[in-house]
Amino acid sequence: MESQQKYNHYLVKYAQAGHYPRLLAIGSFGYNPGATHFSDLTQSSRWYDYSTIGLRLQVPIFSGFATNYKVQQSKIQQRITDNNKRSLEKEINLEVEQALINLYNSVQSFNIQKQNLKLAQDNLAVLRAEYDAGIALNVEVTTAESDLIEAQTNYYRAVYTALISKADYDRAVGNIVR
Numbered sequence: 001m002e003s004q005q006k007y008n009h010y011l012v013k014y015a016q017a018g019h020y021p022r023l024l025a026i027g028s029f030g031y032n033p034g035a036t037h038f039s040d041l042t043q044s045s046r047w048y049d050y051s052t053i054g055l056r057l058q059v060p061i062f063s064g065f066a067t068n069y070k071v072q073q074s075k076i077q078q079r080i081t082d083n084n085k086r087s088l089e090k091e092i093n094l095e096v097e098q099a100l101i102n103l104y105n106s107v108q109s110f111n112i113q114k115q116n117l118k119l120a121q122d123n124l125a126v127l128r129a130e131y132d133a134g135i136a137l138n139v140e141v142t143t144a145e146s147d148l149i150e151a152q153t154n155y156y157r158a159v160y161t162a163l164i165s166k167a168d169y170d171r172a173v174g175n176i177v178r
Helices: 002-019 038-042 066-133 138-173
Strands: 022-033 047-058
Antiparallel strands (some): 022 047
């Protein structure tokens, strides 16, 4: 975008230069045959050299407002590029903010699932102790084991989501290049 901005800046200057006079140097050099018949072309004495040198001054008087329109069009293109750059910057900032929010939420979810896993492990340990003492039923222990497996699954899912969110954040801030 910055290169495009520089290009548009020079484009405006080029369009504005259409109002300035131009001074051009002109020159040519060559040989001309001085023969009247085709068979005389091979004689070196018949070739005559010539050269021209000159200057050309072009002063723009009126171009039908074409130069003004080119300048205006270049300035409009420059503004469009500036707007595109601001839009891109805002999109990047939004992507970074969204990635940061997702990372924060996934870390919070990870912490909650870690606590749930610990609670499920403690609950299973208590119910096994109660089952061994004859206080709890086998169904309660089986339900607690099922809850522990579900808590482990949710924990690993939260770990995966947190890692993906971290990778998305790193990509958004430019630490990872595709």
